[in-house]
Amino acid sequence: MAARTVKLAVIPGDGIGPEVVAEGLKVLGVVAAQHDLAIETTEYELGARLWHRTGETLPDPVAAELREHEAVYLGAVGDPSVPSGVLERGLLLRLRFDFDHYVNLRPVRLFPGVDSPLAGVSPEDIDMLVVREGTEGPYAGAGGVLRKGTPHEIATQDSVNTRFGVERVVRYAFAKAAERPRRRLTLVHKDNVLTYAGELWKRTVEEVGAEYPQVAVDYCHVDAASMFFVDRPGRFDVVVTDNLFGDIITDIGAAITGGIGLAASGNINPDNTFPSMFEPVHGSAPDIAGQGKADPTATVLSAALMLDHLGVPEAARRIEAAVSADLKTRAQSDEVRSTSRIGDDLAARVAEQG
Amino acid sequence: MAARTVKLAVIPGDGIGPEVVAEGLKVLGVVAAQHDLAIETTEYELGARLWHRTGETLPDPVAAELREHEAVYLGAVGDPSVPSGVLERGLLLRLRFDFDHYVNLRPVRLFPGVDSPLAGVSPEDIDMLVVREGTEGPYAGAGGVLRKGTPHEIATQDSVNTRFGVERVVRYAFAKAAERPRRRLTLVHKDNVLTYAGELWKRTVEEVGAEYPQVAVDYCHVDAASMFFVDRPGRFDVVVTDNLFGDIITDIGAAITGGIGLAASGNINPDNTFPSMFEPVHGSAPDIAGQGKADPTATVLSAALMLDHLGVPEAARRIEAAVSADLKTRAQSDEVRSTSRIGDDLAARVAEQG
Ligand SMILES: CC(C)[C@H](C(=O)O)[C@@H](O)C(=O)O
Ligand SMILES: CC(C)[C@H](C(=O)O)[C@@H](O)C(=O)O
Numbered sequence: 001m002a003a004r005t006v007k008l009a010v011i012p013g014d015g016i017g018p019e020v021v022a023e024g025l026k027v028l029g030v031v032a033a034q035h036d037l038a039i040e041t042t043e044y045e046l047g048a049r050l051w052h053r054t055g056e057t058l059p060d061p062v063a064a065e066l067r068e069h070e071a072v073y074l075g076a077v078g079d080p081s082v083p084s085g086v087l088e089r090g091l092l093l094r095l096r097f098d099f100d101h102y103v104n105l106r107p108v109r110l111f112p113g114v115d116s117p118l119a120g121v122s123p124e125d126i127d128m129l130v131v132r133e134g135t136e137g138p139y140a141g142a143g144g145v146l147r148k149g150t151p152h153e154i155a156t157q158d159s160v161n162t163r164f165g166v167e168r169v170v171r172y173a174f175a176k177a178a179e180r181p182r183r184r185l186t187l188v189h190k191d192n193v194l195t196y197a198g199e200l201w202k203r204t205v206e207e208v209g210a211e212y213p214q215v216a217v218d219y220c221h222v223d224a225a226s227m228f229f230v231d232r233p234g235r236f237d238v239v240v241t242d243n244l245f246g247d248i249i250t251d252i253g254a255a256i257t258g259g260i261g262l263a264a265s266g267n268i269n270p271d272n273t274f275p276s277m278f279e280p281v282h283g284s285a286p287d288i289a290g291q292g293k294a295d296p297t298a299t300v301l302s303a304a305l306m307l308d309h310l311g312v313p314e315a316a317r318r319i320e321a322a323v324s325a326d327l328k329t330r331a332q333s334d335e336v337r338s339t340s341r342i343g344d345d346l347a348a349r350v351a352e353q354g
Numbered sequence: 355m356a357a358r359t360v361k362l363a364v365i366p367g368d369g370i371g372p373e374v375v376a377e378g379l380k381v382l383g384v385v386a387a388q389h390d391l392a393i394e395t396t397e398y399e400l401g402a403r404l405w406h407r408t409g410e411t412l413p414d415p416v417a418a419e420l421r422e423h424e425a426v427y428l429g430a431v432g433d434p435s436v437p438s439g440v441l442e443r444g445l446l447l448r449l450r451f452d453f454d455h456y457v458n459l460r461p462v463r464l465f466p467g468v469d470s471p472l473a474g475v476s477p478e479d480i481d482m483l484v485v486r487e488g489t490e491g492p493y494a495g496a497g498g499v500l501r502k503g504t505p506h507e508i509a510t511q512d513s514v515n516t517r518f519g520v521e522r523v524v525r526y527a528f529a530k531a532a533e534r535p536r537r538r539l540t541l542v543h544k545d546n547v548l549t550y551a552g553e554l555w556k557r558t559v560e561e562v563g564a565e566y567p568q569v570a571v572d573y574c575h576v577d578a579a580s581m582f583f584v585d586r587p588g589r590f591d592v593v594v595t596d597n598l599f600g601d602i603i604t605d606i607g608a609a610i611t612g613g614i615g616l617a618a619s620g621n622i623n624p625d626n627t628f629p630s631m632f633e634p635v636h637g638s639a640p641d642i643a644g645q646g647k648a649d650p651t652a653t654v655l656s657a658a659l660m661l662d663h664l665g666v667p668e669a670a671r672r673i674e675a676a677v678s679a680d681l682k683t684r685a686q687s688d689e690v691r692s693t694s695r696i697g698d699d700l701a702a703r704v705a706e707q708g
Contacts, residue, residue: 078546085546093547117585119473138513143550153517155554159492163507190598192432192439193447196497200509223605230584230609231471244544248602251577255584 002038006310009069009275014047014087015284016294016339017075023296023343024073027319028303030350035315042069046091047284048079057090063098071306072099072277075299076284089141096134099274101267102165103172104134104246105305106281108233108253111262111324113331118230118256126257128236129180131173132246134267136165137197139243161197161242166204172270173240174212184216184237185209188225188245201242226252254281261295262327266305276309278302292338297323300346322349356392360664363423363629368401368441369638370648370693371429377650377697378427381673382657384704389669396423400445402433411444417452425660426453426631429653430638443495450488453628455621456519457526458486458600459659460635462587462607465616465678467685472584472610480611482590483534485527486600488621490519491551493597515551515596520558526624527594528566538570538591539563542579542599555596580606608635615649616681620659630663632656646692651677654700676703 010025012018025041032039044062051057066072072095077087096104110116110126142158177185187205191198202219209217220228222245228235229252241249254263263281280298288294301323307316326346337345364379366372379395386393398416405411420426426449431441450458464470464480496512531539541559545552556573563571574582576599582589583606595603608617617635634652642648655677661670680700691699 085549085552088546089549117472119471138511139547141549142510143513143548145550145554151517153554155515155550156496157492157513157515157548157551159497159511159513161509161511163505190601192442193493193598193601194497194511195439195443195495196499196509197511198439200499200507223601226580226602227605227609227614230606231613244547247544247547247577248580251581252584252606255581259585260581 002032003036005038005040006032006071007069008039008041009066009072010041010043011046011072011074012043013075013077013284014049014079015076015286015289017047017077017284019290019292019294019339020280020296020299021073021075023339023346024299024303026343027300027322027347027350030347031307031315031318034318034350035312037312037315047077047087048082051082051087051090057087058094066095067099067274069275071275071310073303073306074277074279076280076282078284079286093139095277096267099267099277100269101134101274101277102169103266103268103270104132104243105266105268106130106132106246106250106253107264107305108250108257110257111327113328114258114262115331116256116258118233121233121256125234128233128253129176129238130246130250130253131169131176131238131240132250133165133169133241133243135243136160136162137243159194159197159242159244161200163200163204166201167208170204170208170240173238174208174215177215177238178212180237182237183214184218186225186236186239187217187219188222188239188241188249189219190222190245191219192221197242205240222249225249229253229256250281260298262297262301264298264301264305266302266309268309276306278306278309292340294339296339296343297327297346300343318350318353321353322346325349356386357390359392359394360386360425361423362393362395363420363426364395364397365400365426365428366397367429367431367638368403368433369430369640369643371401371431371638373644373646373693374634374648374650374653375427375429377693377700378653378657380697381654381676381700381704384701385661385669385672388672388704389666391666391669401431401441402436405436405441405444411441412448420449421453421628423629425629425664427657427660428631428633430634430636432638433640447493449631450621453621453631454623455488455628455631456523457620457622457624458488458597459620459622460484460486460600460604460607461618462604462611464611465681467682468612468616469685470610470612472587475587475610479588482587482607483530483592484600484604484607485523485530485592485594486604487519487523487595487597489597490514490516491597513548513551513596513598515554517554517558520555521562524558524562524594527592528562528569531569531592532566534591536591537568538572540579540590540593541571541573542576542593542595542603543573544576544599545573546575551596559594576603579603583607583610604635614652616651616655618652618655618659620656620663622663630660632660632663646694648693650693650697651681651700654697672704672707675707676700679703
C-alpha cells in the first residue's frame with residue numbers, strides 16, 4: 001500500500017486536452033509508484049461538450065466536488081463552437097478565482113537541445129520564473145457597456161488591484177527569488193501610465209523587499225520587458241507581475257523557449273485553502289485535436305509543478321530530468337513521434353531512473 | 355524660394371533626445387531642399403529641465419503655440435530625476451491626447467543587413483504595420499485609490515473605449531491594409547477576458563470590414579500575437595490594436611527588427627485638426643546621453659513618416675532608401691560610428707540620390 005494517497009481531480013477538457021492529459025497521467029503514474037504515492041483520479045467532463053448539452057460551464061455540485069481534491073489537473077478548454085470567453089470565464093478563470101489561485105507560476109526555461117527562435121542563445125541564457133498574479137487586475141471582469149450599438153457606445157474594462165492581493169503574490173515571489181542562485185526579482189508593470197495600479201505594485205514591492213535584503217530588486221516597464229525577453233532574456237531571474245502582463249510575457253517566454261508545446265503552469269493557492277490547479281500554458285488547439293500530433297510535454301511538466309506543490313520535489317525533478325533527456329534526443333533525430341509515443345518515452349525514462 | 359513652407363515644432367526633450375533630433379533635422383534639411391520644401395523649425399525646451407525649474411510639463415501658452423505648427427518632431431522625454439509618469443503623462447501623453455493623435459503608427463520592418471535576434475529570418479518575413487489606438491483605452495488615466503497605505507487599499511485602473519474612438523482607428527487601419535499587397539488585417543485584443551472592450555473592438559472590425567471585402571481579416575489574442583511576433587512574424591500584415599496592447603507588441607516588433615534604435619513612430623491626427631507628432635519609439639536613454647552613442651536612425655525614419663503625413667511621399671522614400679543603404683553597409687563593417695557621423699552619412703546618402 002502506498003504511503004500517501006493524493007486525490008486528484010482531472011479535467012481533460014476540449015481539443016487536444018484529453019490526449020495530453022492522458023500522457024501526463026501516464027508519467028505521473030510511474031513516478032508516483034516510485035515515491036510511494038497513490039494518485040486517485042476522478043475525471044470531470046467539463047468544457048465545450050457539457051456546455052452544448054446543458055448550457056453550464058461549471059455546475060455548482062461539480063465545483064463543490066472539485067474542492068474536495070488535493071489538486072486539479074487540467075488539459076485545455078475552449079472550442080470554436082463556443083463563443084469566445086464563455087469557457088474561459090465560466091470554467092478556467094472561475095476555477096482560478098473561486099479556488100483563489102493567486103499565484104500563477106510559469107517557469108521560462110530553455111532546455112538543452114531545444115531550438116529557440118532566438119539566434120545564439122543557450123540554456124544558461126534563459127532560466128526565469130514568472131510569478132503572475134492570478135486573482136485580480138484586469139481579469140476581475142469589472143466594466144460595462146453604455147449605449148451599445150450606437151455611435152455613442154462606451155465600453156469600460158476595469159483593473160482591480162488590492163494591497164491584499166498584490167502583497168501576497170509579491171511575498172511569494174520574494175520567497176522564490178531568495179531560494180534561487182541569482183536572487184533577483186524584477187517587477188514588471190507600466191507605472192508611468194497605469195499610475196494607480198502601478199504605484200500600489202511598486203510600493204508593495206519596495207516594502208516587502210525591505211524584508212529581503214539579499215534579493216536584488218528592479219523594475220521594468222512591460223513594453224521594455226517584452227523587448228528584453230527577446231533580445232536580453234538573461235536579464236531576468238524571478239519576475240513578478242500583474243495578471244494581464246503575466247499572460248502576455250509568459251507567451252513570449254514560451255515562444256523563446258521553443259514554443260507553447262513545452263510551457264507548463266501552476267495555478268497555486270499557497271495557503272492550501274483550495275486545491276491548486278496545474279495545466280499547460282497552451283490552449284485546446286482544435287485544429288490538431290484527435291490526431292496524436294500534440295506535444296504532451298507541457299502537460300507532463302505541469303505535473304512536475306504539481307508534485308513540487310504537493311511536497312514531493314524529488315518526484316518533480318525526476319520528471320524534469322526525463323523531459324530534459326527526451327528533448328536532447330529530439331534535437332538529434334528527425335523522427336516525428338505521436339502524442340502517446342512521447343508519453344511512453346517519458347514514462348520509460350522516468351522508470352529507468354529507478 | 356521654396357514652393358512650400360512647413361512650420362515644424364521641435365521638442366528635443368531629455369537624454370539622447372537632443373542628439374538624435376539634431377541628426378533627424380540634418381537629414382530632413384537635405385531632403386527638404388530637394389523637394390522644394392522649407393522646414394521652418396521652432397524649438398521648445400520641454401522635459402525634465404523645465405519641470406525642475408518651473409514644476410510645469412507643458413505650459414498652456416506653449417501648448418497653444420505648438421498647435422499653430424503643421425507637425426511636431428520629438429526626441430524623447432524622461433529622466434530618472436523626475437518621478438515616473440510625470441513627464442510621460444504631463445507632456446508626451448498630454449500631447450497625444452490634446453492633439454487627438456488617434457493613430458499611433460508603427461511600422462515593423464526588418465531592413466536588409468540588419469541582424470534580428472530571431473534565427474533565420476529575412477526581410478521578407480517581417481514587414482508589418484501596427485496601427486495602435488492613441489487616445490483612449492487603458493491610457494485614459496481613469497481610476498483611483500481607496501484606503502491608501504492600509505491593508506485594505508484598492509487601486510483601480512479603467513480602460514475607456516468608445517465606438518467613436520475605436521471606429522476611426524479601425525477605419526484608418528482598413529484603408530492602410532487595402533493599399534498593401536497582402537491586404538490583410540489582424541485585430542489584436544483579449545476578448546475572452548476583457549469582454550466589454552473586446553466585444554466592442556471585434557464588432558467594430560466586423561462592421562467596418564464589411565466595407566472592405568478585399569481585405570482579409572482575422573483576430574488574434576494579444577498573448578498569442580506576442581508569441582507569433584517571435585516565432586511567426588510573417589503571419590502579420592496590418593495589425594490594429596488598443597493603446598496598451600499596441601505599446602507592448604510594438605516593442606516586441608522593435609526587438610525582432612534589430613532593436614529600439616531603428617523603430618519609428620507617428621502620432622497621427624489623420625483629420626489634420628491638430629499637428630501630428632513624430633518620434634522614435636525609444637526613450638531618453640539617460641545612461642548613454644551626451645556621449646554620441648545613440649543611433650539616430652529611428653528618429654530619421656520618424657521624419658520619413660512625417661513626410662508621408664505631409665504629403666511628400668517621394669521625400670519619405672528617399673530617406674528610407676538612405677537608411678536602408680546605410681544599414682546594409684553596417685552589416686559589412688565593424689566601425690562604430692557616432693550619432694552625428696551616422697547623421698552625416700545618412701544626409702550624404704540622401705544628397706547623393708540627387
Ligand atoms: C485562456 C485564457 C483565459 C488564459 C488567460 O488569459 O489567462 C490563457 O491565455 C492562459 O494564459 O492561461
Ligand atoms: C513613454 C510611454 C508613456 C510611451 C507609451 O507607453 O506609449 C512609450 O512607451 C511609447 O511606446 O511611446
